[in-house]
Amino acid sequence: MIRMAILGASGYVGGELLRLCAAHPQLRATRLFGDSKAGQSVGAVHPHVAPAYRDAIVESWSEAALDGVDLVFAALPHGESKKLAGTILDRGIPFVDLGADFRLHDPADYERWYKEPHAAADLLPNFVYGIPELHRETIRGAKAVAAAGCYPTAAILALKPLVEAGMVEPTSIIVDAASGVSGAGRALKEGTSFNTVDGSFAAYGLLSHRHTAEMEQELGATILFTPHLVPMTRGILATCYGSATRSMNPDAPLQALRDAYADEPFVHVTADPPATKWVAGSNAVQLTARYDERTGRVLALSAIDNLGKGAAGQMIQCANLMLGLDEGAGLSNCGVFP
Ligand SMILES: NC(=O)C1=CN([C@@H]2O[C@H](COP(=O)(O)OP(=O)(O)OC[C@H]3O[C@@H](n4cnc5c(N)ncnc54)[C@H](OP(=O)(O)O)[C@@H]3O)[C@@H](O)[C@H]2O)C=CC1
Numbered sequence: 001m002i003r004m005a006i007l008g009a010s011g012y013v014g015g016e017l018l019r020l021c022a023a024h025p026q027l028r029a030t031r032l033f034g035d036s037k038a039g040q041s042v043g044a045v046h047p048h049v050a051p052a053y054r055d056a057i058v059e060s061w062s063e064a065a066l067d068g069v070d071l072v073f074a075a076l077p078h079g080e081s082k083k084l085a086g087t088i089l090d091r092g093i094p095f096v097d098l099g100a101d102f103r104l105h106d107p108a109d110y111e112r113w114y115k116e117p118h119a120a121a122d123l124l125p126n127f128v129y130g131i132p133e134l135h136r137e138t139i140r141g142a143k144a145v146a147a148a149g150c151y152p153t154a155a156i157l158a159l160k161p162l163v164e165a166g167m168v169e170p171t172s173i174i175v176d177a178a179s180g181v182s183g184a185g186r187a188l189k190e191g192t193s194f195n196t197v198d199g200s201f202a203a204y205g206l207l208s209h210r211h212t213a214e215m216e217q218e219l220g221a222t223i224l225f226t227p228h229l230v231p232m233t234r235g236i237l238a239t240c241y242g243s244a245t246r247s248m249n250p251d252a253p254l255q256a257l258r259d260a261y262a263d264e265p266f267v268h269v270t271a272d273p274p275a276t277k278w279v280a281g282s283n284a285v286q287l288t289a290r291y292d293e294r295t296g297r298v299l300a301l302s303a304i305d306n307l308g309k310g311a312a313g314q315m316i317q318c319a320n321l322m323l324g325l326d327e328g329a330g331l332s333n334c335g336v337f338p
């Protein structure tokens, strides 16, 4: 049994981690940390997982509570894990962080996109960027992983094989992606309230969304990224375009994705345009791609569950690798439909 602590256990990602770990053969959530909900039972905070965590209580953070813990997951607001990472690393406990604090390798990129200097830049070299399909071997040997953001996971997995195959001009890439509202976290905000979101579809973060930097880092490309909020609970659909470097068969990009991900259990390449409902509740990624002869563009689409492959699922997949477990333990590659 692997005893794990979850920082941010009372949030949406924390709840999804608890749901997935309830079905994991080795991971057991033994210490659950929150902030404003500290002192409350899991039954009160996450009724959907209460049967699996009957007596569990959300605690306030204390370093001493890490005694006897074999794995730490952090799903905290940006900037919070920077304050705690040193302690966790000093103890040598495998650590998977889902915040943005350690995803960008260059502190200058962090300062540019997060509008403040990185307060723990000396710790950055400890972290591996957490997309297993791209960094499996380094994750396997790592003590600390910075799991990728949700939009970058969708866009990078769709584009990486096409950029690497030299099919797409790397300075021409456009990513339009739409997220379900759970991507914004559990706290009540006017911008994500029912009345604001229901029956509406809107873009935000024009030219400035911080996930642009992750996509550029991992793809070695220049990206124009526009996120959108869509009135659904879970899911991200990323539609990605780039100028083709040459004329090619319309299905050549689709074949490039099929070749790249032939052995990947969680990546499903399909000729049909993917839908978020196909991946809801799962760790799956559904991809398709085409070359459009008429416009000279390559088109790639990607669907993930922002709380699954975009968050908790990816964290568990990374932890499974770090701990030498079956990479797919506790994870499903089938969505919940209808
Ligand atoms: N939601 C998503 O789809 C995705 C989220 N992420 C990232 O994961 C992280 C968590 O996201 P999400 O679960 O949605 O967020 P939530 O807002 O739902 O949860 C945040 C969690 O952090 C705790 N918390 C808040 N402030 C502090 C603090 N100062 N110190 C310690 N704990 C604190 C909260 O505790 P309490 O509730 O008790 O106050 C809660 O448990 C964020 O960095 C987010 O950007 C990444 C990919 C996808």
Ligand SMILES: CC(=O)N[C@@H](CCC(=O)OP(=O)(O)O)C(=O)O
Binding pocket: 098, 099, 100, 148, 149, 150, 151, 179, 180, 181, 182, 183, 184, 185, 211, 227, 229
């Ligand atoms: C719909 C929505 O608001 N999504 C969030 C991104 C979610 C995410 O988790 O990304 P990080 O881990 O990098 O914060 C946003 O655009 O800020």
